[in-house]
Amino acid sequence: MNTDNLNQKQKDAVGTMEGPLLILAGAGAGKTKTITHRIQNLIRNGVHPSQILAITFTNKAAKEMRTRVFELLQNDVEINRPISISEKPFVSTFHALGVHIIKENSSLIGLSRHFTIYDRNDSKRAVKNAIEELELDPKRFEPGAILNAISREKGDGVTLASYRERAKEFYQKIVLSVWEKYEKTLQKEKSLDFDDLLLKTSLLLRNPEVLGRYNKIWKYIHVDEYQDTNKVQYEITSMLSKEYRNICVVGDGDQNIYSWRGANIENILNFEKEYPEAKVIVLEENYRSTQNILAAANNIIQKNTMRKEKNLFTKNNEGEKIELLISYTEIEEARVIAENAREIINSGTSAKEIAVLYRANFQSRVLEEAFIKKNIPYQVLGVRFFERKEIKDILSFIRVSLNRESTNDFVRIINVPPRGIGKATILKVIAGEKNTLNSGLKSKVEQFSMLLDRIKEVAKKDKPSELIKYILRESGIENLYKNGGPEEQEKLENVRELATVATQYDSLPPEEAIEALLSNAALATDQDELEKDHDAVKLMTVHASKGLEFDYVFIAGLEEDLFPHQRMNEDEISQAQSEEERRLFYVAITRARKKVFVSYAQLRTIYGAQKVNTPSQFIADIGDELVESKGDVDGYQEPTGVKAIFIDF
Numbered sequence: 001m002n003t004d005n006l007n008q009k010q011k012d013a014v015g016t017m018e019g020p021l022l023i024l025a026g027a028g029a030g031k032t033k034t035i036t037h038r039i040q041n042l043i044r045n046g047v048h049p050s051q052i053l054a055i056t057f058t059n060k061a062a063k064e065m066r067t068r069v070f071e072l073l074q075n076d077v078e079i080n081r082p083i084s085i086s087e088k089p090f091v092s093t094f095h096a097l098g099v100h101i102i103k104e105n106s107s108l109i110g111l112s113r114h115f116t117i118y119d120r121n122d123s124k125r126a127v128k129n130a131i132e133e134l135e136l137d138p139k140r141f142e143p144g145a146i147l148n149a150i151s152r153e154k155g156d157g158v159t160l161a162s163y164r165e166r167a168k169e170f171y172q173k174i175v176l177s178v179w180e181k182y183e184k185t186l187q188k189e190k191s192l193d194f195d196d197l198l199l200k201t202s203l204l205l206r207n208p209e210v211l212g213r214y215n216k217i218w219k220y221i222h223v224d225e226y227q228d229t230n231k232v233q234y235e236i237t238s239m240l241s242k243e244y245r246n247i248c249v250v251g252d253g254d255q256n257i258y259s260w261r262g263a264n265i266e267n268i269l270n271f272e273k274e275y276p277e278a279k280v281i282v283l284e285e286n287y288r289s290t291q292n293i294l295a296a297a298n299n300i301i302q303k304n305t306m307r308k309e310k311n312l313f314t315k316n317n318e319g320e321k322i323e324l325l326i327s328y329t330e331i332e333e334a335r336v337i338a339e340n341a342r343e344i345i346n347s348g349t350s351a352k353e354i355a356v357l358y359r360a361n362f363q364s365r366v367l368e369e370a371f372i373k374k375n376i377p378y379q380v381l382g383v384r385f386f387e388r389k390e391i392k393d394i395l396s397f398i399r400v401s402l403n404r405e406s407t408n409d410f411v412r413i414i415n416v417p418p419r420g421i422g423k424a425t426i427l428k429v430i431a432g433e434k435n436t437l438n439s440g441l442k443s444k445v446e447q448f449s450m451l452l453d454r455i456k457e458v459a460k461k462d463k464p465s466e467l468i469k470y471i472l473r474e475s476g477i478e479n480l481y482k483n484g485g486p487e488e489q490e491k492l493e494n495v496r497e498l499a500t501v502a503t504q505y506d507s508l509p510p511e512e513a514i515e516a517l518l519s520n521a522a523l524a525t526d527q528d529e530l531e532k533d534h535d536a537v538k539l540m541t542v543h544a545s546k547g548l549e550f551d552y553v554f555i556a557g558l559e560e561d562l563f564p565h566q567r568m569n570e571d572e573i574s575q576a577q578s579e580e581e582r583r584l585f586y587v588a589i590t591r592a593r594k595k596v597f598v599s600y601a602q603l604r605t606i607y608g609a610q611k612v613n614t615p616s617q618f619i620a621d622i623g624d625e626l627v628e629s630k631g632d633v634d635g636y637q638e639p640t641g642v643k644a645i646f647i648d649f
Contacts, residue, residue, distance in 0.1 A: 028288030130181030290319020
C-alpha cells in the first residue's frame, strides 16, 4: 500500500485498525483521504469489505467517499481477491442508513418495506391539518414552529409516549396534542418523516436481536463530521459499535455550527470518556490555505473554551494578508466587493473560484444588485431574495390589492397566514359565487377582502416602505414569524429587508413608486436559474459554505449583532451561542485557499431604519499583523464602542 502521499499523523490513523479512534481533523487537513485510506488498509489486512460501515451527513460527502474508496480498492493490485458488489463497504448518510435498517425490519414497527417518507412540506401540511382539527388558531400556534418542536424532540431520541409523560406546561400540551394527531396521520398513511428515519432506527437497535445482527455485520464503524451528530445519531453509532468497539470518528469541534438543529458538540468532546481506551490523533497540517489565513483562523478560534486544543499549520506559502474593506453603507459595501471580485476575475481567476459569504440570507439582496450592475456572473446557493416564498407573499398582497383579477396572487395569499378558507371556497370566490357560501365562510372571505381594500388605500397614499410594514403588521405575518422557530425568524428578517429595498422608491409619487417596485421585482425573479457548475461567483450563507473551498473568499457584514449574530428578540447571546458564532467565522475563513477579504459597513439599513454599526469583534481578533485595511470612506475613523443605535431619518 502506497502511503507516500500521507503525512505521519495520517499514516498513524490509517495504521490504527482496532479499538476506538478519535481523529481530530482541522479544516483542510485531508480527513476524507485519511478515512478512505484507512478503509483500504483494513481490507488489505483481511477485513471483509461488507464488515465496514462509513457514515456521513450529506449525499455529496457520501458519494465522494464512496467513489474514493472504490477507486482505491480497484487500483490496489495487492488486494488479490475480487471485490464483489455484496462485499463493498456500506458508505451512506445517516438517513440512508436508517432507511436500510428500517426496511430490513419494517414488520417490527408495523410498516411494509415500501413505506412513504414525508418531506418537510408534507410534514408541515400534516401538522397544519392537525392544528385545524384541534380547532387551534394557526396564527398563534404556527405549524412550522410546532413541527420544529416535534423535530427537536425526535432528534433527542424522545418518542411520543415519553414526551406525553413530561408534557406539563401549556405549550408542551399543545405540542403533544398536535403530535398525537400528526402521528396518527403518519401511521394511517404508513409513512415516516425525516426525523423518524433516525428515531425508529434507534428504537429498532434497542431490540437485542436486531442489534446483535448488525453488530455481527458491521464490525468496523466510521463516522465522519462527528461534531455534527445529535443525540439520536450518537446513540445509533454507539449501539452499532457496542460489541467490537471498533469505532473511528472523525471531526472538528471547531466546526460545530449546527446546534440549532440539534448537533451536540459534547459528543466529540466526551468521546474519550465513553471510550477510555481510545487513541486520539490530531491532524493539524492544512493542505488548503496559506499561512496567513491559518494564522488568522487560529487566532479566532483560540478564544473559545469549549474545544480540544489544535493549531493548524501548513507548508504552503505565507500568502497575502487578510484585507479589510470598510464602507459607509451596505450598498457601498456590495459595490466594493463586486469591484474587487471583478479585479480578481480580470487577473485571470475563474469566477467560480470566488465566494461571498454572509451571516443572514437577507444580505444577499444588495450583493446581487451590485453583481448585476457590474455584469459579473453570480450564483446564489439557496433561494434568491425575490424568489423566497415570504417575499413573493408580500408582493402578492400588493398586486392583488391593486388588481382583483390577479387570480394567482389571490390564491397564493388568501391563507397567508392561515385563515381556514378551503379550496372549495376559493374556487367559489374565483367563480363569483361568494353568495352561495355559508355565513362563517362568507365572513372570512369578506374580512380578507376588506384587508385588501385597506392595503390598496395605503398603497395609493403612503411610501412603499410604509406599505410593506403595514402589510406585515395588518396581515398577521409579523406575529406568525415572530413567534416561530429559527426558520420563521429568518423569514421575518427577509421581509423586513424588503421594507429596506422599498425605501429606494420612497421619493417617487406613491402609485408610481409601487409600479416601479413591482416591475423591478418581477425582472429580478425572471432571471434564468444559474447552472450548478456555471462559471460564476458563489453567494451563500456561511452555514451553506461548510465543506466547500475557494481561492478567494469575501466575508460581508462583519458588524456586531449581525456577525456575531443576535436575533431581534434577544437582549444578549449566551456563551454557547457566542462560541458557535466564533466557530462559524472560523469556518468562513478556512474556506479560502489564497486570500480572505473581510468587510463591514458603518451604516446598514434594517427594516427601513439606518443603524450605526460597531465593527465585529472578530476583526480585531484576527490580529493587526495579519490585516491590511482598505477604507471606502474619505476621512474614515474607527468607531469607538458605539452599540446598535437606531436612527429614523
